[in-house]
Amino acid sequence: MSERRFRFGYVLASKKVSSFIQDSLINHAQENGIDLVPIDLDKPLIEQGPFDCIFHKLYGPEWRKQLEEFALQNPTAIIVDPIDAIEKLHNRLTMLDVVNELKIAGDSETIGIPIQIFVGENSESLLDAITSQGLHFPVIAKPLIANGSADSHQMSLVLKPEGLQGLKPPIVLQEFVNHGGVIFKVYVAGEHVKCVKRRSLPDIPEEKLGMLENLISFSQISNLTAQDQNDDTFAELIEKAVMPPSRFVTDVANQLRDALKLHLFNFDMIRDEKVGNRYLVIDINYFPGYAKIPNYETMMTAFFLDIAREKLNNESR
Ligand SMILES: Nc1ncnc2c1ncn2[C@@H]1O[C@H](COP(=O)(O)OP(=O)(O)OP(=O)(O)O)[C@@H](O)[C@H]1O
Ligand SMILES: O=P(O)(O)O[C@H]1[C@H](O)[C@@H](O)[C@H](OP(=O)(O)O)[C@@H](OP(=O)(O)O)[C@H]1O
Numbered sequence: 030m031s032e033r034r035f036r037f038g039y040v041l042a043s044k045k046v047s048s049f050i051q052d053s054l055i056n057h058a059q060e061n062g063i064d065l066v067p068i069d070l071d072k073p074l075i076e077q078g079p080f081d082c083i084f085h086k087l088y089g090p091e092w093r094k095q096l097e098e099f100a101l102q103n104p105t106a107i108i109v110d111p112i113d114a115i116e117k118l119h120n121r122l123t124m125l126d127v128v129n130e131l132k133i134a135g136d137s138e139t140i141g142i143p144i145q146i147f148v149g150e151n152s153e154s155l156l157d158a159i160t161s162q163g164l165h166f167p168v169i170a171k172p173l174i175a176n177g178s179a180d181s182h183q184m185s186l187v188l189k190p191e192g193l194q195g196l197k198p199p200i201v202l203q204e205f206v207n208h209g210g211v212i213f214k215v216y217v218a219g220e221h222v223k224c225v226k227r228r229s230l231p232d233i234p235e236e237k238l239g240m241l242e243n244l245i246s247f248s249q250i251s252n253l254t255a256q257d258q259n260d261d262t263f264a265e266l267i268e269k270a271v272m273p274p275s276r277f278v279t280d281v282a283n284q285l286r287d288a289l290k291l292h293l294f295n296f297d298m299i300r301d302e303k304v305g306n307r308y309l310v311i312d313i314n315y316f317p318g319y320a321k322i323p324n325y326e327t328m329m330t331a332f333f334l335d336i337a338r339e340k341l342n343n344e345s346r
């Protein structure tokens with residue numbers, strides 16, 4: 030493969046281009062035979078090739094049409110990833126369905142999801158629905174749609190029944206699980222997997238519940254990395270948190286990748302404080318912020334090379 034060069038076209042929002050397409054990535058990929066080429070949305074896609082691979086985070090009927098046309102004319106090229114597979118992550122209710130299908134080897138760690146219910150615009154008697162499904166306060170209210178908009182990240186922690194009145198359906202109500210204030214973010218790029226610790230919401234001891242407000246709103250709390258935090262308590266909490274076993278993380282990541290039929294995603298996982306080896310997946314994101322991983326260019330180039338090998342295999346079939 031050494032003398033062959035590969036052209037990887039990409040389409041990303043401008044913010045994502047600034048964070049992901051850094052010189053370090055362009056250069057590292059180039060040194061390894063991969064040329065990263067921006068796709069111009071003002072021109073037909075099929076006129077801009079040849080491309081061995083197209084990676085993207087873009088939706089809408091026009092782009093879908095262009096991709097379909099490209100795939101028909103270039104059957105050996107690899108699309109990372111198919112729009113239909115990506116769109117499954119846009120609904121917070123269904124995005125976690127696959128987690129329940131995972132079969133984790135061994136009997137020490139378990140994987141699951143928190144109890145959750147859907148609340149539509151016309152839902153009545155919310156409190157009845159909550160109690161009948163075995164949900165207990167506090168609960169987290171998440172917008173049903175996770176499409177990358179600022180609104181889709183607007184969460185509310187509902188501490189008491191009175192707080193339910195302040196919610197704006199359609200939402201998913203999810204059991205809040207105490208997890209020691211630290212979340213594990215697992216970045217997946219094909220077979221390459223990296224788990225990092227991030228700040229999360231602090232635990233809420235049952236005896237404190239009565240002293241708190243009815244409803245607390247928050248947004249993208251885990252984006253604050255350990256380095257960004259001035260607060261020493263949080264930095265120490267993150268430092269001290271024990272990572273989940275890497276064999277377990279890789280097993281979950283690989284099975285999720287197969288079930289979702291996606292190459293590029295991350296998932297947020299918490300460890301139940303009450304049952305130490307019980308892990309819960311609470312969120313899955315398409316094409317997350319890989320540049321937040323130290324030396325992300327090495328991980329991403331290794332992934333690009335795997336795709337290049339797959340492309341060569343397709344050509345020789
Ligand atoms: N069920 C839960 N129990 C405890 N904490 C939770 C739960 N769900 C979410 N959280 C906390 O709320 C944060 C935001 O929730 P979530 O990850 O679903 O939102 P998001 O906006 O999709 O995040 P991202 O920025 O990763 O896309 C999590 O990072 C975690 O700190
Ligand atoms: O812009 P949308 O489609 O909402 O996707 C976001 C994800 O929801 C976040 O999870 C990403 O941050 P993390 O990489 O820290 O998970 C976040 O990463 P970024 O802000 O670094 O691009 C985004 O990918």
Ligand SMILES: [Mg+2]
Binds near residue numbers: 251297
């Ligand atoms: Mg999240």
Ligand SMILES: [Mg+2]
Binds near residue numbers: 175312313314
């Ligand atoms: Mg998310």
